Amino acid sequence: MSGRPLLEIKGLTRYFDVSKPFLDRLVERAPRQYLRAVHSLSATIGRGETFALVGESGCGKSTVARMVAGLIPPSGGTILFDGQNVAARRSGRADRELRRRFQMIFQDPYASLNPRWRVKDIIAEPIRAFDLVKSAHEADARVGELLTLVGLDPSDGAKYPHEFSGGQRQRIAIARALSNNPEFIICDEPTSALDVSVQAQILNLMRNLQDELGLTYLFISHDLAVVRHMATRIGVMYLGKLVEVSPAHELFAAARHPYTQMLLDAVPDVEMTGRNRAQVKGEVPNPINPPSGCSFHPRCPYAFERCPAEEPGMTSVARDHEAACHAVAEKRI
C-alpha cells in the first residue's frame, strides 16, 4: 500500500429526522425526534483491499454505504475519496470525474434493475452517462464484453431483467457497476438476497474481478462467514458506532470487543465442530433513544460502573486492531 488511502472517513455522523409532521407536533407539543444512524465513525480503506462493515440490521452500516456513495449527505464529518470530499459541491465536470471512479452493488437484484429496461441499456447507462464511448456500436461491444466478464452471454443484453434468476440479475448489476471502470465499489449486502449456492458464485466472481481489475471494495454484510471470506479488514458496528476494527483473520482468532464475541457466538455451527457457544442476551435497543455511555452496556456480560457513564473511545489492542471498550482498555478482559 503506497501513499494515502483511497478512502478516508473522519467523524462521519448521520441523523435522521423521524419527527411527526409539523401539525401533529404542534398539537401534541412533542419535540422533534432524531434517529442516530451513524455516530462519529472514522475509518480508512487502502487501495486494493476489502474493508467490511458488519453488524445487525439497524446498526447503520447501509447508511454509511449510502453516504460514501454520495446518495445521502452526512450530518457531520467528512468522506475523502482519494483526497476529495465526496459530499462537497463541485463543478459538473469535476463531479462527473469523481463519480466515474466509484460504483455500487445493491442488495436486492430484483429492485436494483429497472424492470422496463433491456439489460444492455441498463449496463450501458453509466457508459453513456460518462461519455465513455463514441458510438452506439462501441457501446454494444463494451456491453457484450462486460456480460462475458460476469459469466453471461452477450446475447443476454437484448432480454429484460425478469427473464433472469436472482443470481444472474446480480451478475447484471455487477456488470453495470463495472461499466464505467471504477476503482472502488461499494457492495451493500450483495449476496444476502441470494441462495447459498448462488452466493458462492457471486462471491467468487467478485474476488476474481478484484484480482483482475485491482478493485477496492467496501463490503457491507451481516453475515460473518461471508465477511471472513471476502474481507482483508473488518469494522464491527453497533448502534451507529464502530466498536472494533481489525484485520480479518485476527478478528476471527482474537476478537476483543464483547459485542464482536457475541456476534461470533451467534453464528450457527454448520460444520458441527461442537464449538462452544455462549447464549446471547437481549436485542438491539431503539436507536432513537440509545443507551448512555457505551451503547452495548445493557447486553454486555462485562459491563461495570464506567460503561453506562462514559462513552468509550477506540483503544489499540494490537497492530491495526482497535476496540472501543472500557473493559478492554482497563485490561479487565
Next chain:
Amino acid sequence: MTETLPKPAMERSGRFARLWGSDIAWSYRRSPVTIVASIVVAILIVAAVFAPWITPQNPFNPAGLNLMDGFTPPMTANEFSGNFFVLGTDDQGRDMYSAILYGARISLFVGVMAVLFAAVLGVTLGLLAGYRGGWLDTVIMRIADVQLSFPAILIALMIFGIARGFIPPGSRDQMAVWVLIISIGLSDWVQYARTVRGATFVEMRKDYVQAARLIGVRPLKIMFRHVLPNVMGPVLVIATIGLALAIIAEATLSYLGVGVPVTSPSLGTLIRIGQDFLFSGEWWIILFPAVTLLALALSVNLLGDWLRDALNPKLR
C-alpha cells in the same frame, strides 16, 4: 408462500406472437364482455373518424339542411320531400344518423383531448411531487385536496365561465371546444397526480433509481426515463376510465348549455335538443343520441375495468 411461479418462456417469437401470448392478451381473450365492449368502442371510433364519408349530410352546415325534412320519424320517408332517414330527423331537418356520428366525433375528441391534458398535467405534477417531496409536494397535494373537495362538474363550470369572460364574443363558438377540453382536463388531473405521486414514492425507494442517482443522472431524466415507465400501468387504467367520465362530463356541460354550440352539436347537445321534444312524441331525437352516449361511455368504462384487473398481478 415465498416461492413464486416464474413466467414461462414464450415458445413463439416475434412481436405479434409475443403480444398474443402475453398475459394481457390472454385475459382479454378470456373475457367476452371486454371483447364486446372493445368492438363497440372500435366501431364508434371508426364511425366517428370517418363520419364525413359515411353520412348522407353534414349536420354542421346549416345551408345543407331543409326545414321541410323536420321531425321525420325513423325508418320512414318524409311526407313532403320524400327523403328517407334511418334514424329520423330533428326539428331543423337534421339527419339524426349524421348528427350522432358528428356528435360522437366531438364527444370523443373532447374526451380524448381532455384526458390527455389531465394525464400530462397530473402525471407531471405527481412525478414532481413524488420525486422532490418536501414543500413542493405539500403545495401540489394541498391544491389537489382543495380541488377534490369541489365536484368536478362545478370546477369545469367555473373554469368555463372564467374562460368565456376572457374570450371575445366573436370567437367564442370556435373556442368552445378548447375551453371544454381545458375545463374538463383541469377538473380531472388530481387523480393522476395522486396515483403517480404514490407510485413514484414506491419506485424512488427502489435501488435502480439510486443506481442512476449514483452516476449523476439528472433528476428530470430519472423521473421520465426511469420512474415514469414504471408508474404508467395505473395511469393507463385511470385514463381509460377517465375517458368515459370525460365524455359524460362533456355531455353534461353541453346538456347544461355551456358546452359546444348548437350549430355543431355533440352528443350532449343533441340530448338537450331532444329533451324539448320528448313529451311531444318525437322520441327518436333524444333516444338515439342517448343510447349512443350510453354505449360509448359504458364500453369504455368496461374496458377500463378489465384493464385494471388485467394489470393487477394479485387478481391474475
Next chain:
Amino acid sequence: MTEPLLQVRNLRVEFPTRHGTLVAVDDISFDIAKGEVLGVVGESGAGKSMTGSAIIGLIDPPGRIGGGEVLLEGRRIDNLPPSEMRKVRGRKIGMVFQDPLTSLNPLYTIGEQLIETIQTHMALSDSAARKRAIELLGEVGIPAPESRLNSYPHQYSGGMRQRVVIALALAADPALVIADEPTTALDVSVQAQIIALLKRTCAEHGAAVMLITHDMGVIAETADRVAVMYAGRIVEIGPVREVIKSARHPYTEGLMASIPSLSHEQDRLFQIDGSMPRLNAIPPGCAFHPRCPHVFARCREERPELVQSGASRAACWLHAGDRR
C-alpha cells in the same frame, strides 16, 4: 416399530396455469417420529415451504394437492373438509411462520389472542386459560408475562413477537410444530435465541418439529434428521450429522461446500454452477443433472428414486448400486 407421528406419502402439489400444470412438489414421501425434529432444507423454489403448506392444508389457490396422502397419527388429514382441518391446525399442529406479524392480529392484545387460542382447543375456564397464557409466555422467555399480557403486538420487539408466536403454536400442546423459516426475519443475535427456544420448548411439550429453512447452520444445530429438497423433490434424507458430514447426493455435497466457513480461510468457495431450474423447465431424468459434476448418461434419462446409502437415503444414480 411404533407408528410415525406424521406420514407423507407420494405428496404432489401442483399449480395449474395457462401454460400447463407446474409441479411444485413432486411425489415426495417422508415420516416424522414423535418428538423428532426434522429439518427440511433447500434453496428458494425447492418446494420446501409448499410441502409445509400442503401438510397444514394452506396452499394458496390455484395451487392444489395433486396426489398422495398425509397421515397424522395414522389418520388422513389431506382430504379433510376445511372446518375439520381448522381443528387439526392449532390443536394437533402448531405453526410458526417467518414473519411473526402474519401470525399475530395487530388489533388484539397478546393475552386475548393466546387465551382465545387456548380456549378454542381446550375446555378451560377464563381464569384457567389466563393462567396458562401467563405460563406459556413465561416459558418462552417473556419477562413479566402478567403485565405483558395486555400489550399489543406492535409493542413487542421482533424477537419477542416470534417468542409469542411460539407460545401460540404450543398453546394447545400440539403433537407437531411446523416452523417455516422462523428466524429469517430476525437479527443474527436473536436468531440463535429463537432457535434454542424452539428446540427446548418443543422438547418440553413433547412436540415433534418440522423445521423448514434455507439455513444449513440452523439445521445443523437443531435437527435430528434432515431432508434436502431440490426442484420439488427430496434428493437426500438422513440423520443430520450423516448428511452434513458425509453427504451422499452431489447437490447436498455442493451445497455444504459452498457455505463460507467461519473456522478456516478459503481462497475460493466451492461453487455449483447454474441455478435451480424454474418449475416450467425442470430437466428430464435427475433434475440436478445439468449442474452435476458426476453426471452420466443414465442421469439424463431416468429419474432416480431415494435409495439407502449408508445411514441416509439419496436419490442419485451414483448410489444405485448400494444396498437397498
